[in-house]
Amino acid sequence: MAFELLTPSEMAEADRLTIAAGPVDGIGLMRRAGCSVADVVLQRFPGAKAVHVLCGPGNNGGDGYVAARLLAESGVAVRLFATAAPRSGGDAALAAAECSVKVEPLAAFAPESGAIVVDALYGAGLSKPLDGEVVEAITRTNSAVVPVISVDLPSGVSGASGEIMGSAFQATVTVTFARKKPGHLLYPGRAQCGEVVVADIGIAAAIVGATSVRCFENDPAWWRRHFPSPANDAHKYSRGHVGVFSGGPSATGAARLSAMAAARAGAGAVTVLSPGAALAANAAHLTSIILRRSDTLQDALAFLGARKPEVLVYGPGLGSEPEIGRFALELMSVAEGRFAALVLDADGITSLSHRRAAFFEARKRPNAPALVLTPHHGEFGRLFPGIAADASLSKLERARAAAAKANAIIIYKGPDTVIAVPDGRAAINANGTSLLATAGSGDVLSGIVAALLAQRMPAFEAACAAVWIHAEAARRFGPGLIAEDLPLALREVVAGLSG
Ligand SMILES: NC(=O)C1=CN([C@@H]2O[C@H](COP(=O)(O)OP(=O)(O)OC[C@H]3O[C@@H](n4cnc5c(N)ncnc54)[C@H](O)[C@@H]3O)[C@@H](O)[C@H]2O)[C@@H](O)CC1
Numbered sequence: 275m276a277f278e279l280l281t282p283s284e285m286a287e288a289d290r291l292t293i294a295a296g297p298v299d300g301i302g303l304m305r306r307a308g309c310s311v312a313d314v315v316l317q318r319f320p321g322a323k324a325v326h327v328l329c330g331p332g333n334n335g336g337d338g339y340v341a342a343r344l345l346a347e348s349g350v351a352v353r354l355f356a357t358a359a360p361r362s363g364g365d366a367a368l369a370a371a372e373c374s375v376k377v378e379p380l381a382a383f384a385p386e387s388g389a390i391v392v393d394a395l396y397g398a399g400l401s402k403p404l405d406g407e408v409v410e411a412i413t414r415t416n417s418a419v420v421p422v423i424s425v426d427l428p429s430g431v432s433g434a435s436g437e438i439m440g441s442a443f444q445a446t447v448t449v450t451f452a453r454k455k456p457g458h459l460l461y462p463g464r465a466q467c468g469e470v471v472v473a474d475i476g477i478a479a480a481i482v483g484a485t486s487v488r489c490f491e492n493d494p495a496w497w498r499r500h501f502p503s504p505a506n507d508a509h510k511y512s513r514g515h516v517g518v519f520s521g522g523p524s525a526t527g528a529a530r531l532s533a534m535a536a537a538r539a540g541a542g543a544v545t546v547l548s549p550g551a552a553l554a555a556n557a558a559h560l561t562s563i564i565l566r567r568s569d570t571l572q573d574a575l576a577f578l579g580a581r582k583p584e585v586l587v588y589g590p591g592l593g594s595e596p597e598i599g600r601f602a603l604e605l606m607s608v609a610e611g612r613f614a615a616l617v618l619d620a621d622g623i624t625s626l627s628h629r630r631a632a633f634f635e636a637r638k639r640p641n642a643p644a645l646v647l648t649p650h651h652g653e654f655g656r657l658f659p660g661i662a663a664d665a666s667l668s669k670l671e672r673a674r675a676a677a678a679k680a681n682a683i684i685i686y687k688g689p690d691t692v693i694a695v696p697d698g699r700a701a702i703n704a705n706g707t708s709l710l711a712t713a714g715s716g717d718v719l720s721g722i723v724a725a726l727l728a729q730r731m732p733a734f735e736a737a738c739a740a741v742w743i744h745a746e747a748a749r750r751f752g753p754g755l756i757a758e759d760l761p762l763a764l765r766e767v768v769a770g771l772s773g
């Protein structure tokens with residue numbers, strides 16, 4: 275399976291390159307696309323009383339005319355409703371000319387009970403919000419609760435951003451071509467797609483690779499070979515050492531969740547760095563995790579010098595005092611040669627939002643440590659208010675812009691977590707589960723990513739793996755999950771990836 279996520283313009287580039295390479299031409303691709311839609315209708319709904327095909331004016335409509343023709347030829351009762359005739363001379367006009375099903379106006383369309391709707395109104399070419407009779411047709415269909423097969427995308431969903439433009443079909447199945455698009459994975463569009471079927475219409479992998487695509491669906495297939503397993507002669511420190519800063523006496527749990535997750539994700543040693551006032555609370559709960567007092571930068575430096583951790587986690591449970599942000603900047607400024615990467619989460623991110631200028635300046639320094647930021651939506655808006663407020667950007671583009679601005683790996687969390695790195699590569703996570711919407715689950719994620727970095731997994735792959743593993747552990751554990759369950763639930767997932 276291939277994991278590139280093609281934006282509509284990259285998909286158009288792939289279509290053009292395929293047609294230029296021959297022998298298939300535009301109408302050839304359209305026939306394959308329409309055929310794959312008809313196949314899905316026949317396979318999934320063999321007993322359908324009728325199929326209503328809705329065709330728009332562009333090539334998405336062209337796919338609809340092909341599907342309507344093939345379904346009618348198979349003996350299915352087909353009715354075809356169109357917004358407007360396709361532009362003459364184009365592939366869609368050719369497909370319409372080959373289709374002898376009577377064309378009725380879209381205004382006459384009302385979903386019949388027992389019928390299947392094929393939505394071929396708009397796909398990659400959607401350029402402005404839907405309105406008028408199209409929105410009315412969508413509303414009628416969605417409220418009729420009939421199965422909807424959407425061609426390429428549910429009409430109204432932006433393939434680039436997942437945004438709903440005006441209104442969108444609620445599809446049962448979406449049949450897309452060659453590769454998924456970001457809009458199939460980003461919310462709210464993702465919720466409109468139903469099951470996404472990717473049909474092969476003969477666009478070669480080399481051609482997809484020749485487009486400007488830099489975005490992937492997060493999947494173990496493309497990072498698994500980097501997944502660490504300990505060498506036979508490993509010792510605990512060579513496996514990777516993670517240090518996690520703890521909050522004060524009433525806020526120690528978050529750091530421990532992160533620390534336990536780091537240990538379960540394969541770090542050979544994990545140290546919780548605790549303020550003196552919280553040592554007793556931490557000591558009462560830690561066994562295999564090392565505990566060390568750290569109240570000041572000097573204490574932290576002494577730890578770094580003596581214990582040489584590869585990665586530090588700074589943020590979970592630290593609170594909102596001004597010195598939290600100052601300490602984060604100090605840690606970054608003393609990093610060189612002392613530790614390789616810093617994971618900033620939760621309060622670590624929020625605290626920097628009061629020192630944004632100094633933070634972004636610090637990130638430009640050549641000796642700055644690798645940095646992973648794991649904001650949820652609220653934290654993202656605090657640290658990157660300009661990017662968050664830019665309504666023209668998708669979540670994918672926001673994550674990319676933030677990665678470039680902060681010279682950091684961004685894990686922009688949520689049901690459609692986006693992972694982005696400054697060089698423009700990005701991934702969208704697809705195995706998320708709302709079971710993770712439970713307090714403390716983010717702390718666990720910061721520990722996993724730190725452990726994978728400490729085991730020297732390449733940074734983008736480590737961030738992607740951490741996000742996938744985190745969600746997979748939650749899925750396998752199932753309902754009733756709380757954050758304390760996650761570290762142990764990692765064991766089975768990590769075991770499946772190792773060796
Ligand atoms: N050779 C190709 O390019 C192939 C394209 N394919 C299909 O072609 C689709 C893309 O075709 P197009 O680029 O023609 O785009 P669409 O068919 O999605 O729509 C384009 C047309 O809709 C108009 N439009 C856009 N938004 C509108 C709105 N809100 N209200 C009213 N009109 C609006 C545009 O001005 C244009 O005339 C894909 O989604 C896919 O289904 C497939 O047939 C495979 C091959």
Ligand SMILES: Nc1ncnc2c1ncn2[C@@H]1O[C@H](COP(=O)(O)OP(=O)(O)O)[C@@H](O)[C@H]1O
Pocket residue numbers: 620650687688689690691706707708709710711712713714715716717718719744
């Ligand atoms: N509905 C959801 N579907 C999938 N993942 C979710 C959902 N809600 C939250 N998550 C995930 O759960 C984690 C929550 O992290 P965060 O908001 O930082 O919580 P906390 O601060 O309580 O640890 C993130 O990894 C996020 O992506």
Ligand SMILES: [K+]
Pocket residue numbers: 334393394395396397424425426427428429
């Ligand atoms: K469509």
